[in-house]
Amino acid sequence: MAEPPVNAAERLATLTSWRADWSGLRVAVLGLAATGFSVADTLAELGADVLVVSEKAEEEYARLVPVIGARLHLGPLDPVPAELAAFDPELVIASPGFPPSHAVIRWARESGVALWGDIELAWRVRDKVVRPDGTPAAWVLVTGTNGKTTTTRLAATMMKEGGLRAAPCGNIGVPILDAVRDPAGFDVLVVELSSHQLWYLGLSAIEGQPVPHASVCLNLADDHLQWHGSFEAYRDAKAVVYRNTRVACVYNKADEATRRMVEEADVVEGARAIGFDLGVPGPSDLGVVDGIVVDRAFLDDRRTSALELTTVAELAERDLSAPHVVANILAAAALARSLGVEPVAIRDALRAFRLDPHRIEIVARAGGVTWVDDSKATNPHATASSLAAFPGAIWIVGGQLKGVDIGDLVAARGPASKAAIVIGTERSDVVAAFRRHAPAVPLFEVDHTETEDVMTRAVELAAQVARDGDVVLLAPAAASFDQFRGYDDRGERFAQAVRARIERGTRDEHDDASSGTD
Template sequence: MTDVVPTPSSRLDGLTSWHADWSGLRVAVLGLGVTGFAVADTLAELGARVLVVAPSADDERAELLSLIGAELLIVPGMTEAPEALVAFDAELVVVSPGFAPHHPMSRWAAEAPAAVWGDVELAWRLRDKTPRVADWVLVTGTNGKTTTTQLAAAMAAADGRSVAACGNIGVPVLDAVRDPEGLDLLVVELSSHQLHALPTAGPGALRPRASVCLNIEDDHLEWHGGAEAYRAAKAKVYENTVVACVYNKADDATLHMVEEADVAEGCRAVGFGLGAPGPSDFGVVAGDDGGVLVDRAFLDDRRHRALELAGTDDLEASGLGADHLVADVLAAAALVRAVGVDPSAVRIAVRAFRVDHHRTEVVAEAADVTWVDDSKATNPHAAQASLGAYPSVVWIVGGTFKGVDVAPLVRDATAHVRAAVLIGVDRSELVEAFARHAPRVPVLEVDETDTEKVMPTAVRLAAGAAEPGDTVLLAPAAASFDQFTDYTARGRAFASAVHEHLRGDADGRPDVQPPGAPTD
């Protein structure tokens, strides 16, 4: 009998376990960020031959590649595949999520004979490293992903589960599946970039226990090439879900995604919303002493009863009282209830939870003006939710809008905005939007080109426009990359500028101090 030599594709189809034979597999990894390094480290540990392609070696991770047994190929500009990459003859290319489909290296990968995966597909194939194989629940949406992911992980932990919040939240999912002790649950935050790369069928397709798309508004259009492609990527979160597809009752698009998804037999659609829930929903029941968050989905007599999860007073004490954050709590509760977390764990987790930095974070209060950092509002939908939480706002807005039209946000925000302070290298789109839709709102521009001067100038202008009772709100509705390294750096610069401004403005007055400062 003649031996059958497996083709590269048939070999890859069989690589669905940590314990499969990955040795000698030629893998090109595009990118050396946190994700790219995790991919290289994992595959090198499995015995694959790994070539990492990056624009420079000016990174601590580059120095570690040789230690883990991977090679590095420097391609300045990353505008085309060099001969050395072609000659490597990769059987598999793993593309980091920062590479848009139209990027030259992404196009090369798509046209190459090798298979193309993302890091999440690789992690799913390797999830059985230890006998303790974790369940997965998936979180995506235009806004609220990180808060919901953290909440769900906290709820599971309060129930005694060993859990990791991972994925787009900052901890690569590959690091989570390699936990030496194994985990009970992975709460995986997925960006549209990561979802774009996921297959919906075949050996690499995820089968999560529960999944949610929190909301959907235009974002990252320049990356995906348009709104339809962006929404199609988000909709992949529901594919093959086993127990519950959780959707937002206030966003019909998320329900349509569920209706169109190919899911496991018996999988249920579970809605969440701020009103009283129907059977199979999560919601809020009003009472004399405030509202109660309830589950009418995961109990036997859901047509006549509901399970109490937490009170709205619990949420207020944890900084989760704003409507969009209450929705995040409900979504997180639905995810973990789908995997059997006890209702009591929801209240325990909510009471101990604190909202992340740079998400509607109060920086200071002085002279009856509140300064709030929502630098994480990197798109119009997030900024709209933030603006709606305050009656009168001096709004610091601007940056890189990622192909999204900001005019509707400006039009709808006028009722809340006393004045606008515009930041960003190119402010013309904002100037035009305010002139057209909010001509009565005073507009102040920060034309500083020095990044270190941007926020001090913005804070000074905002302070001059603010009146007692106002909130000065940093909710840029845009990415930060034109002037700051990321939204975190932008938020820190804002907070530092606020505190410096208030120290200079206090003139020894003891009533000007950040919240939490010692008082007499």
């Protein structure tokens, strides 16, 4: 008979199943939003002793913590609360918003307490619900600076069309622990991972490391540098996505950093590197040939032939032909094909697919002007893709820059803009970049601080510049929390302001016509 574990580390090493003995394990859960609550709820169901620690929480979550059998401490977390120290946790599980520099994270690491994220816990208890053959759902991991959510949704949609029970989850908004515990069960979990979640996963003990069926890093560019501390740390976190991959490491041939990640990854023997880009594909790639989107990776005769998945013309009919969207489609198709999804299912899935709101969404066409909401473009890399899709646009830009220098983006894309309208509380950096790199571009600042006024004024300024055939593009290259509740609120206010202005214009035209005489 095996000896019982004598310390926390030994005990944690045994906790690799839903059916393991989690009872009484002292766990501190940091943060009480959707992810933190899913962690606390899971642990309480497992019988652990749970203390939730958070600076603030929505009333509903706070009310439910004692209902599930956990305790809650609300208040400042720097310095480390005495209640947390007295609890003496054997394990700390942090929500992704806690950076490595946070006082509680430093305390946990310096104290030698095991530190997990929600992804490690989900991997360890993934066998709560199993498939008919007795195995847990396969995992497919998706990360990248931009395009994660679209690719995750695309891949899951393709898999469902191919007959698989697939669930998009993780950073996409559905906590992975909710998917793992769903009694319906799944064949595949398509897991969107932020760099924050991957940083915590990089700390995992070997028994807590996922072994994904397939994985992808879509691209890499400066983002979240304040959270990680440096670009190198951000890059290293992203690279964790490929670790232990069994079948397909999908990478972006147009982004050398992702290729290097695959080359340096410690993967399961036999895993293949699968490339994608908008060019002609090689024998282990997906790409585009004469307007046809093709797979040359997942067929027997891949050296001399390819399988047609769709065409760029068909994608254009559904507003899916922007270059960065086509790249996301190729990446998602590679993930789906690695699971045996047939080309016809991929084509059918794309015929029904629509982008989420605020992703190069055309909100109106009026007076020859097209108004486009890409509020989800919260960093320079995403915005560069938007500007490439709409060259010469009137560009609405600005917000919270998150420590990223916008100068390179303005130098590369700014001079081609018809005009720039700068919003946000960090306008001075954006304005300085335009004056330095694109001095000939007409530049307007929105100095309003009230949320209700920002987009109204931005739209008014854009309308003054716009002429027949122009595009007005909201692609801020920055986060939104300086003036809005989130990128979705920013996009919705833009759309509302556009529609209100069009309605006023239509009403004015009607009034002018009515006041005429015969």
